[in-house]
Amino acid sequence: MNHCRLPSACVAIQILVVSFAISTFATAAENPNIIVVLADDLGYSDLGCYGGEIRTPNIDALAGGGAKFTQLYNSARCCPSRASLMTGLYPTQAGIGDFTTDKPDRNRGPGYLGRLRDDCVTIAEVLKPAGYGCYYVGKWHMHPETGPIKRGFDEFYGYTNAHSHDQYDADYYVRLPQGRDKEIDPPAEQFYATDVFNRYALEFIRQGQKTGSPWLLFLGHSSPHFPIQAPAERADAYEELYRRGWDVLRAERFERMKQNGLINGKSWTLPPREIVPVDRDDIANGFSGQQNPAWESLDESRRNDLVRRMAVFAAMVEAVDRGVGEIVEHLKTTRDLDNTLILFLSDNGACYEWGPFGFDGKSRRGTTTLSSDTDLRNIGGRGTHQSYGSAWANLGNTPFRMYKHFTHEGGISTPFIVHWPRGFGTRDDWIRQPVHVMDILPTLMDAAGAEYPSVFNGIEITPAEGCSLMPVLRGERLPKRSIGFDHQAAHALRAGDWKIVYSKRMPHDLKWELYNLANDRCETVDLAEQEPERLQTMVAAWETWATRVGVTQKADANQAGVKSRGSAHDANKQSDVKSPKVSNRPLRLRVLVQSENPNGVAIAQGGNQHGYALHFIEGRPAFDVRINGSVTRLAFDSPVHGTISLDAIITGDEITLAVNGGKPIVAKSPGLIPVEPMDQLSVGFDDRTAAGDYAAPNRLRGSVLEYTVNETDVVTTDNDRTLHDD
Incomplete structure (x- = not known):
């Protein structure tokens, strides 16, 4: 990978040029103020300037007066994208390779700590030495243990734990550092988080302006991430629009993208409606692995329900746009707009969770059709927890394939707008060079004249991966990478x-x-x-x-003899793995493993409600059975190594585990697995919600040579289930 941040001499020259025209009301320093606005789960084409029908006039105006990109990439999901954006690194280099967690799997290496690593620096930690005041509003989602105040920000309002929360729950959102009084604290019945985030953005801007120094505001919205919530009267305004359905609106978005020049030539083809990812039928709304349904194929009550969900989603996006408008108007009034660098983007593609009808409730399983007018207007209200589903997400990602969680273009393509009148003026074209959210920190450094440290707090820092985009904004091309x-x-x-x-x-x-x-x-x-x-x-x-x-780890000396067939992805290859029926029946499991230092999952089927797993805990064989979310475990006290056979049985009376044909250990059974598990059979790893009492994803250090489940034939794996080659 090529490192392409501009040399500091080039940065100094540009800052000198910009400094001549600073307004007397702008910051005393010659460096620009900086605002980063990050939307959550906003689709590629949801904004009006990217072809969408949602009303976003203020964001559209920023695009019209600045620059807009067609190929900014993210890291497929909320917290990995945030970690990359915040540090200028790939997510694993920043410590959040897949998700935040309190129980990192140390066998996966420092890329999967589930929090920001100590050997990276944040935007705030880089800009503060350059004289910037640093403010953060909204969703953090890089683990509270490495929260915004600990990682360089001066002031914070929002939440540091979890990926989402009820927008009406005023008590959940906090003011940091500890001991700060809330400057904005509306009554609970008037509280709506997106609006309060917008108000706090203005509050912190005013605080920054009073210092006479340049300032950074990071506004990390939780909208329009589920639970989709917005005041009912705001959603009402979108109902008639969405009664036209996703098929018509998707085609119209595609045409608008042609008209506004985003789509150029014949290299863009609108694919058919996307599939619903493979999952349990009650999660996938009965469409697992199938194409999202045609709008006209649905009955009226289902369409009414889906119209309301999308109307609420659109109202959330409009609330984000309203806040952008309030910020811009304030900057105009205080004559700071021309020398404020504003960036707007989303953290990943639109979210499919889970099927075309979405979900109801915090369990995120399936949905019911809400038909009465009262029920429909309650969608998005206080205490609700709903999503809008994969078919509306497919509209949001027009014209790309797949969704958040995936690395097709629909999962990793982000709308990206940059506005800085003094820095580069207005670009009438679309910038089509491929760039990444890890380029944002180097871009801000370039604009601010800041330096990326080699050592911070006595720790050697991983060099930035990203490139400054300032040359691109001024019409140049980046080096190939x-x-x-x-x-x-x-x-x-x-x-x-x-x-x-x-x-x-x-x-x-x-x-x-x-x-x-x-x-x-x-x-x-x-x-x-x-x-x-x-x-x-x-x-x-x-x-x-x-x-x-750090996505994969090099094999250590204990793994030198482990054979791997084919390329790294073979460890996840499931084409030869068949998921047996396991509900309401006794199970007999056997797995043969080769490892000199086994750890992790050999086989697993199910998720965090029902399932089973044969795995190792630092060499000790273990058998977990999960029923209704609770895990019963059998585990041996002594570690094993070499060629290892595990035999396990589940009956209605007991569960047993034997190693290498020896005497089994026995426990009272929690019962037979009552329903077919949510996740499919995995061999050599457990990649989604954990079937056992461990953190997922969880991969085996070693190889699965063969396995059986019940009366199925022995499946030999040719040693292709090898850890650290995934």
């Missing part, structure tokens, strides 16, 4: 016009796909079979990248 992606068994690599992508939860054999994005930005024609050598070269490049940035 590749950009890598990985998120929970979804991989990709972008190199020039070419992209490989390996997905998960697809209704076909998992494999690497190959696309020429110059000719096929929407990934409609897989060229893997026509270009096998290019594919192999790019897969090898992805594997090299994955090892370099």
Whole structure:
């Protein structure tokens, strides 16, 4: 990967040029003020300036007076994208390779701590030495243990724990540092988090302006992430619009994208409605692995329910836009707008969770049709917890494939707008160079004249991966580079016009796909079979990248004899793994493992409600059975190594575990698994919600040689379930 941040001499020259025209009402320093506005789960085309029908006039005005990008990439999900944006690194280099957690799996390495690492620095930690006051509003989601005040911000209002929360729950949102009184504290019945975040953004801007020094405001909205919530009267305004359905609106978005110049030429083709990722039917609304349904195929009550969900989502987006308008108006009034660098983007693609009808309730399982007018207007109200589903998300990601969680373009493509009149003026074109959220910190450093430290708090710091985008904003081209992606068994690599992508939860054999994005930005024609050598070269490049940035770990001395078949992704290959029926029946399990230092999951089926797992705890064999969320465990006291056989049985009376044919240990059974588990059978890892009492994803250090479940034939795996090659 090429490092392409501008030399400091170039930064100094640009700052000198900009400094001549600073307003007397602007900051005393010559550096710009900086505002980063990050929306949550906003789709690529949800904004009006990107083709959407949602009313976003204030964001659109920023785009019209600044620059807009067609190929800004994110890291497929909220907290990995935030970690990358905040540090200028890939997510694993920042410590949040897949998700935040209090129980990191140390076998996966420091890339999966589930919090920001100590050997990275944040935007605030870089800008404060350059004289900036640093303020944060909204969602943090990089673990409260490494919260905003600990990582360089002076003032904070919002929440540091969890990915989302009820927008009406006033007591949940906090003011930091500890001991600060809330400057804005509306009565509980008037509280709506998005509005309060907007008000706090203005409050912190005013505080920054009073100092006479340049300031940074990071406004990390939780809107429009689920639970979709907005005051009913705001959603009312969108109902008639969304009665037209996703098929009509998706086609109209595509046409508007042609008209506004975002889509250029014949390289963009609107794909068919996207599939619903493979999952349990009650989660996928009965459409697991199938195409999202046609709007007109749904009955009226279902359409009414879905109209309201999308109307609430749109009202959330409009509330974010309203806050942008209030900020811009304030900056105009105080004559700070011309020398304020404003960036607007989203953290990932639109969210499919889970099926075309969305979900109801915090369990996020399935949905019921709400038909009465009262019930419909309650969608998005206080105490509700609902999503809008995969079909509306497919509209949000127009014209791309797939969604958040995935590394197809729909999961990792972000609308990106930059506005700085004094810095580069107005760009009438669309900037089409591929860039990444890790480029934002180097861009802010370039604009602010800040330096990325090699040592911080006595710790050697990982060099920034990102590139300054200031040359791009002024009409230049970046040096050639590749950009890598990985998120929970979804991989990709972008190199020039070419992209490989390996997905998960697809209704076909998992494999690497190959696309020429110059000719096929929407990934409609897989060229893997026509270009096998290019594919192999790019897969090898992805594997090299994955090892370099800590996605995968190099085998240690204890693993030197472990054989791996094929490329890294084979460890997740599920095409030969069949998920047996396990509900309401006794189970007999057997797995044969080869490892000199086993740890992690050998086989698992199920999730955090029902399932089972055969695994190792630092060499000690263990058998977990989960019923209704509770885990019963059998575990041996002594570690084992070499070639290891595990035999386990579940009956209505007892569960047993034996190692290498020896005497089993026995416990009272929690019962038979009552329903088919939510997650499929995984071999050599558990990649989603944990079937056992461990943190997921969880991968095996070693190889699964063969396994059986009940009366199925022995499945030999040719040693391809090898840890640290995923």
